[in-house]
Amino acid sequence: MAEPRAETGHTWLDDLQGISLGVFLAGIGVHLLTTVGLITGQTAGVAVIASYLTGYSFGLMFFLINLPFYALAWRRLGVEFTLKSLASVTALSVMTEVIPEGMVFSYLDPALGAVTFGALTGIALLALFRHNGSLGGLGVVALLIQDTTGFRAGWVQLIFDGVVFSVAFLLFPAWVVLYSLLGAVVLNLIIAINHRRDRYIAT
Template sequence: MPAPMPIPTEYRYSHTPIEDAQGFAIALLTSATGIIFLSSLGFITGQTAGLALIIAYASGWSFGTVFFLINLPFYAFAWKRLGAEFTLKSFFCVTALSLLVDYLPIGLQFETLNPILGTTIFGVLTGYGLLGVFRHKGSLGGLGVIALMIQDRTGFRAGYVQLIVDAVLFTVAFFLFDTRTVAYSLYGALILNGVIAFNHRRDVYIAD
């Protein structure tokens, strides 16, 4: 088995278990709320979450179920390349997000939601939620793991990697959804990835 990849620079600061717990709680609640805004509008996004939304809309399955299942293959890959701690934290984050997105709507519903406002809130909330997950040495699985690995190896920021993948996904989406849905969805994805690209830095969390 290959040795785990070196810990990315931004993970060299060690958080206590209490810091991790509160960090993940805030980040996951924020991310889930953002996704609920998006799914309430019937829009999609990029990356693994976008794929999960497309499958959920088409199949009638819940987002949480689909998101959890399609992330399963990535854990073996992450375990070999990013280590046990990162993988276990990512598994926890994916599971928690799956449950939150499925069950938060019981108490969070919208009678009126402007699509520009909703997608903007999605991009900001989910973008900052992802930053919180990254900061505490976790991820929301899937292609985010690969984006982090590319960033660690090359210095090419994870947000830009995700923008490239999103470009491919949304090109395909134009053949599956109406233009309005794709346009609003693309706007939300650009906001989200912009938040990550401008704020997720390799040199932020270096320990003294």
């Protein structure tokens, strides 16, 4: 049996299942989002916008946009966090190519798609954070700010989302941005309310 690490109480098997669950839920969330033609915030939002504008897949754009953030993660948050984040981003990039092959919707209401995306992806990020991983990009910056200043990661992400959606209003119809904003608010509220290191002690 895998022995738990002293600093977290998680074994490597715990981490594997937690990170795998997070990536899987995030993959479904992104598929729902793109099915209804919406966008999101954070680094994934930049990747979605770049995907729509360039015609390249979300998976490719998401992987490439995250590359510069690994240097910051390596220096400030450690090797383990960086490698787990790299593995998670790579796996999600693959999942977003695979899931649409097996999950097709004849109709999905945009509001329901946005809320479901926000809920699934918020839970996915909690799973990743609690196993010392992330989906890279802004998540790295948000966790660094939270750990050094105490300012909640969810609020950091919500502020960045405000910038992303302000730009999106210049590129997309207003209804697309408003529905997308609904999903982003659900996601970030889940992170802001539930992700507190002082409330989570792995056993």
